[in-house]
Amino acid sequence: xxxxxxxxxxxxxxxxxxxxxxxxxxxxxxxxxxxxxxxxxxxxxxxxxxxxxxxxxxxxxxxxxxxxxxxxxxxxxxxxxxxxxxxxxxxxxxxxxxxxxxxxxxxxxxxxxxxxxxxxxxxxxxxxxxxxxxxxxxxxxxxxxxxxxxxxxxxxxxxxxxxxxxxxxxxxxxxxxxxxxxxxxxxxxxxxxxxxxxxxxxxxxxxxxxxxxxxxxxxxxxxxxxxxxxxxxxxxxxxxxxxxxxxxxxxxxxxxxxxxxxxxxxxxxxxxxxxxxxxxxxxxxxxxxxxxxxxxxxxxxxxxxxxxxxxxxxxxxxxxxxxxxxxxxxxxxxxxxxxxxxxxxxxxxxxxxxxxxxxxxxxxxxxxxxxxxxxxxxxxxxxxxxxxxxxxxxxxxxxxxxxxxxxxxxxxxxxxxxxxxxxxxxxxxxxxxxxxxxxxxxxxxxxxxxxxxxxxxxxxxxxxxxxxxxxxxxxxxxxxxxxxxxx
Numbered sequence: 001x002x003x004x005x006x007x008x009x010x011x012x013x014x015x016x017x018x019x020x021x022x023x024x025x026x027x028x029x030x031x032x033x034x035x036x037x038x039x040x041x042x043x044x045x046x047x048x049x050x051x052x053x054x055x056x057x058x059x060x061x062x063x064x065x066x067x068x069x070x071x072x073x074x075x076x077x078x079x080x081x082x083x084x085x086x087x088x089x090x091x092x093x094x095x096x097x098x099x100x101x102x103x104x105x106x107x108x109x110x111x112x113x114x115x116x117x118x119x120x121x122x123x124x125x126x127x128x129x130x131x132x133x134x135x136x137x138x139x140x141x142x143x144x145x146x147x148x149x150x151x152x153x154x155x156x157x158x159x160x161x162x163x164x165x166x167x168x169x170x171x172x173x174x175x176x177x178x179x180x181x182x183x184x185x186x187x188x189x190x191x192x193x194x195x196x197x198x199x200x201x202x203x204x205x206x207x208x209x210x211x212x213x214x215x216x217x218x219x220x221x222x223x224x225x226x227x228x229x230x231x232x233x234x235x236x237x238x239x240x241x242x243x244x245x246x247x248x249x250x251x252x253x254x255x256x257x258x259x260x261x262x263x264x265x266x267x268x269x270x271x272x273x274x275x276x277x278x279x280x281x282x283x284x285x286x287x288x289x290x291x292x293x294x295x296x297x298x299x300x301x302x303x304x305x306x307x308x309x310x311x312x313x314x315x316x317x318x319x320x321x322x323x324x325x326x327x328x329x330x331x332x333x334x335x336x337x338x339x340x341x342x343x344x345x346x347x348x349x350x351x352x353x354x355x356x357x358x359x360x361x362x363x364x365x366x367x368x369x370x371x372x373x374x375x376x377x378x379x380x381x382x383x384x385x386x387x388x389x390x391x392x393x394x395x396x397x398x399x400x401x402x403x404x405x406x407x408x409x410x411x412x413x414x415x416x417x418x419x420x421x422x423x424x425x426x427x428x429x430x431x432x433x434x435x436x437x438x439x440x441x442x443x444x445x446x447x448x449x450x451x452x453x454x455x456x457x458x459x460x461x462x463x464x465x466x467x468x469x470x471x472x473x474x475x476x477x478x479x480x481x482x483x484x485x486x487x
Contacts, residue, residue, distance in 0.1 A: 029432045031441035032104040035448065037414075041407055042452050046090035046459075048406050051165055051212060052219025053083040054158045056250065058151075065151050071239040079223060079243075080154075081466045084139070089459045104441065105421075108431035112422055115181045115192045116171055119199065123167035131160025166208050173204035175422050176413070177272040190425065203272060206265040213257030214409070217369055217402035220250030224376065226467045228395035236470045241380075244395075248376045251402070255370030263320070270321045270329075273423060275339070275348065276416035278332045279355040281317055286331040292318035296360075343424070350418040358412035365405030372398045 057080045064072035109117075134156040141150045174180075180197030181190040192198070227244030230236050270277045278284075281294065294316035318327040332349055339348040372394065379391060421428040 029429055031445060032432050032436070033428065035104065035441060035445045038445070039448060039452070040414075041410070042456070043090065044407060044410060045403065046086050047165075048211075048215035048218045048403065049086045049222060050083065050090050050215075051161055052215035052217075052250075052254075053079060053086065053222070054154070054161050055216075056219055056223065056246075057083050058154045058158050060246075061151055061154055065147050071242060074236075074239050075243055078226070078466070078470065080138075082222065082226075082463060084135075085459070085462045085466060087135070089455065104433055104436060105431050106433040106435075108421055108426065110189060111426055111431070112174070112178075112181075112190045115178075115190050115198065116174055118192055118195055119167040119170040119174075123164050123171075127160050127163035127167055131157050131164060134160060162212070165211060166204070167199075169207050169211060170199050170201060170204040172413075173201040173207060174198055175420075176417060177201055177203045177268075178422055178425050190422075202268045203265075206261065206268040210258060210261035210265045213254050213261055214366070214402065214406050216254030217251050217258060217366070218399075218406065220247045220254055220373075221369065221399045221402050223247030224251065224373075225396045225399045226470075228392040229467065230470050232389060232392035232396075240470075245377070245380060248373045248380070251373035252370055252377065254402075255366060255373065258366055266320055267323070273417065274330050275332065275335045276350070276355065277321060278330060278335060279350050279352055279416055280359040280412070281329075282332075282352050282356045283317070283329060284332045286328060286334045287317070288328040289318055289326045290314040292321070292327065292329045294320065346419070346427075348419060350416050355412055355416045358408050358415065362405050362409040362412055365401050365408065369398065369401040369405065372401065 057076055060072050060079065061076040063069070064076055134153045137145070138150065138153040138157055141153055144150075145153070178190070179201055180192060180194035182193050183189070184191050223243050224247035227240040227247060230240045231244060266277070283292075287293075291314075293312040293314045296311045296313065315325045317329055318325060321327055321329045332352075336348055340346065376391075376395060379387060417423055419427050419429065421431045
């Protein structure tokens with residue numbers, strides 16, 4: 001048996017020596033991070049639209065049920081189709097991430113799987129099956145269920161979607177602020193002791209409404225773009241007027257909500273991850289009051305350690321971090337010294353330039369989206385159709401703004417946590433699977449990229465076809481008083 005082990009190792013060594021040097025130098029850790037990051041970003045392209053659109057479709061159907069106005073039925077069917085296409089793609093891309101925890105991050109799964117896996121299991125076994133059941137009833141319930149019962153199915157679907165979002169955010173919040181666990185020294189792993197603490201994590205409580213409001217911004221922007229496309233061509237004028245105004249108000253109110261909830265999330269971040277807030281401002285030295293300023297723009301040295309030029313707002317960082325004008329914000333150097341004393345030698349700072357600019361791009365894109373919404377509401381208040389084409393084109397091409405803001409926001413959230421995969425408990429470098437190599441991960445990364453690229457083309461064409469087709473003449477579903485009608 002011993003000889004067999006030696007033989008295996010020798011064969012493995014020979015195999016790797018045969019691989020070109022450029023491939024053997026590839027880091028399984030770095031490639032695994034790239035792979036998970038790309039799949040996560042790609043998956044999250046669909047998540048905000050699902051979260052926001054399902055509620056907007058439910059609202060449109062509610063208005064139709066209450067008013068019996070056919071245009072709201074047409075809009076419900078149109079944007080319901082967009083929701084369903086996006087939902088299906090989100091499910092497909094999300095499954096891949098689940099497998100990556102076991103394949104690329106087995107040490108992470110072994111160490112915190114008992115805690116991290118609990119909310120994910122609740123999402124899969126409870127929330128997902130809940131939303132899948134009701135979405136099926138909604139799809140096939142037209143002309144088969146009473147109107148109000150059928151309406152209830154889309155609202156139940158929305159509830160399931162939001163529950164799924166919360167459970168997933170609770171799992172992510174554990175990575176940002178680990179609670180509800182204890183370390184089993186014998187097994188060298190974290191074990192769940194309080195699921196209530198995990199589900200009521202201060203980060204999850206603040207992250208959830210922030211995600212919801214941001215999702216409304218993107219879903220509203222999609223509705224605006226569809227309306228602008230058809231109004232530019234004078235098609236389906238009455239329903240598209242309603243859709244456009246509805247979408248614009250959704251973007252604006254979602255933007256206001258995002259600012260309010262973002263403030264709460266910022267306070268939670270300062271409380272649980274002060275290093276991330278310091279990195280967001282590139283604040284190296286602890287500052288108080290006026291010195292705790294917020295830089296709108298900064299030019300620094302190539303190493304990112306020194307500032308050459310900046311445009312600053314005094315007191316703003318103090319207010320954002322503590323809600324006082326004389327609050328103290330800890331700097332990177334001070335926190336680095338603290339963490340070194342607590343956790344041993346090492347660099348505990350994230351990549352500063354990424355966190356600094358991601359934080360500003362996130363805010364800037366959100367504000368720009370809200371500005372577009374305000375402008376649109378002003379220009380369309382009296383529905384003058386002699387608006388120049390650039391107005392409609394701006395509304396169409398503004399669709400990516402909130403989505404980019406959301407994606408960059410998640411980059412800030414995850415990159416700002418580095419070098420930890422679970423803050424204070426486990427570093428990212430210690431979480432990667434020991435049995436994988438860079439070549440294996442590179443192959444799967446290339447394959448995933450190609451497959452996801454193809455799926456992206458399919459998704460875009462399906463959504464574009466549905467949007468361009470517009471509303472159709474609808475025969476109002478009959479209000480079936482008896483379930484026997486379905487048979």
